Amino acid sequence: MDPIHQFEIKNLFPIFRIGGTEIAFTNSALFMLIALALILMLMLGATRSRALVPGRLQAVAEICYEFVADTLRSTAGPEGMKFFPLVFSIFMFILVLNVMGIVPYAFTVTSHIIITVAFALLVFLTVVVYGFWRHGLRFLKLFVPSGIPIYILPLVTAIEVLSFFSRPVSHSVRLFANMLAGHITLKVFGGFVVMLGGFGLLGWLGAALPLALTTVLTALELLVALLQAYVFAILTCIYLSDALHPGH
Amino acid sequence: MTTSYTAPIPCSPSVLFHFFFRHLTEGAILDSHKPNQYGPRGLGDGIDLAEISAGVVSMADAREKDDREQPLADEPALSARLKRLGEELGHVQSKRPTESSPDQPAASDPSAMARGFRLSTELVAGVLVGAALGWIIDRWLGISPWGMIVFLLLGFAAGVLNVMRAAGVVQSGPLDPKQ
Numbered sequence: 001m002d003p004i005h006q007f008e009i010k011n012l013f014p015i016f017r018i019g020g021t022e023i024a025f026t027n028s029a030l031f032m033l034i035a036l037a038l039i040l041m042l043m044l045g046a047t048r049s050r051a052l053v054p055g056r057l058q059a060v061a062e063i064c065y066e067f068v069a070d071t072l073r074s075t076a077g078p079e080g081m082k083f084f085p086l087v088f089s090i091f092m093f094i095l096v097l098n099v100m101g102i103v104p105y106a107f108t109v110t111s112h113i114i115i116t117v118a119f120a121l122l123v124f125l126t127v128v129v130y131g132f133w134r135h136g137l138r139f140l141k142l143f144v145p146s147g148i149p150i151y152i153l154p155l156v157t158a159i160e161v162l163s164f165f166s167r168p169v170s171h172s173v174r175l176f177a178n179m180l181a182g183h184i185t186l187k188v189f190g191g192f193v194v195m196l197g198g199f200g201l202l203g204w205l206g207a208a209l210p211l212a213l214t215t216v217l218t219a220l221e222l223l224v225a226l227l228q229a230y231v232f233a234i235l236t237c238i239y240l241s242d243a244l245h246p247g248h
Numbered sequence: 249m250t251t252s253y254t255a256p257i258p259c260s261p262s263v264l265f266h267f268f269f270r271h272l273t274e275g276a277i278l279d280s281h282k283p284n285q286y287g288p289r290g291l292g293d294g295i296d297l298a299e300i301s302a303g304v305v306s307m308a309d310a311r312e313k314d315d316r317e318q319p320l321a322d323e324p325a326l327s328a329r330l331k332r333l334g335e336e337l338g339h340v341q342s343k344r345p346t347e348s349s350p351d352q353p354a355a356s357d358p359s360a361m362a363r364g365f366r367l368s369t370e371l372v373a374g375v376l377v378g379a380a381l382g383w384i385i386d387r388w389l390g391i392s393p394w395g396m397i398v399f400l401l402l403g404f405a406a407g408v409l410n411v412m413r414a415a416g417v418v419q420s421g422p423l424d425p426k427q
Binding site for chain 2: 155158159160162163165166167169173174177178227228231235
């Protein structure tokens with residue numbers, strides 16, 4: 001009945017200890033491994049035949065590839081394709097984790113902010129490191145717009161810096177909050193069905209309403225799961241495009 | 249040198265054709281009566297394979313019976329049918345570009361929903377980062393309310409800037425590769 005219970009991390013078995021902290025294999029890690037296995041199976045199975053006219057599995061893999069490649073090319077330009085492995089891995093991993101979370105009794109890995117923060121920081125640090133490595137100090141021009149009067153420049157630069165640092169926050173919170181809120185809503189309405197069902201015939205009639213709503217919400221959750229993976233990928237592309245072309 | 253070989257079963261080409269086509273359509277390989285359309289959208293959905301095969305078989309039979317003895321008796325009917333098919337094809341082709349037209353997004357466009365989600369978090373993220381930075385600077389330099397005040401305001405401005413950039417109201421400014 002507890003709508004938060006589904007997000008609980010359970011230790012399945014301990015792996016090793018660092019200092020006083022036990023590092024255990026959790027259900028979160030288990031579902032990440034399952035997602036990894038699913039993606040590997042899809043990709044290896046799809047590319048095994050390498051047919052000119054694709055079969056169903058190969059068509060799925062080709063659609064995923066074309067989708068990410070088109071997004072990356074249109075936002076970061078043709079040279080953005082050097083980041084294709086990163087963007088494709090992030091997109092597929094988040095997509096599979098999100099969709100797996102809708103399955104009843106499954107654990108939603110992306111509903112934990114530590115996971116999404118790790119993804120967002122990976123992208124953020126890639127942008128910073130690659131930007132400084134490629135452009136050196138010219139990367140800092142990102143924060144200094146041209147054609148602005150000198151007396152207002154410090155203010156604008158401060159705002160730009162804050163805007164830059166707010167990126168990983170919004171990047172990670174968006175995915176985490178969407179998954180968390182959606183799954184809690186589903187659980188709450190599912191709980192209504194069970195509670196009303198305990199009140200006899202009238203309760204059964206009343207329970208039809210939240211049941212219908214749960215059905216609709218499940219479809220909406222599927223849409224949100226796909227959409228958030230897409231949004232995360234496209235924002236990754238936009239941020240990487242800044243590392244490639246830091247202005248002027 | 250003559251061979252006195254006679255086939256144990258009749259295996260003229262037409263019989264073979266019948267046999268294999270039956271075999272193909274009735275169960276062995278294509279097990280569905282109405283297969284899903286896999287191809288261009290204009291071809292229509294659900295071509296009935298059995299119907300096609302029946303037509304082919306009857307055509308083959310007709311060719312065996314009266315081979316070019318009578319000229320096409322139903323020539324006007326055929327030309328009318330061709331004309332109708334051509335009209336249908338033209339109709340389908342003229343309809344195709346409007347179906348995938350990107351100019352008019354549907355009301356339930358999922359990317360519009362994605363933009364909505366994005367805008368809401370951009371503002372909050374800017375304010376939160378400003379507040380956090382202000383708090384850290386206050387703790388660090390001991391200028392208690394001033395860091396929070398200044399950076400909360402700056403963070404709010406950054407959040408608004410984020411939202412306007414995400415909505416495409418302002419150009420991406422220094423981040424815009426086109427400049």
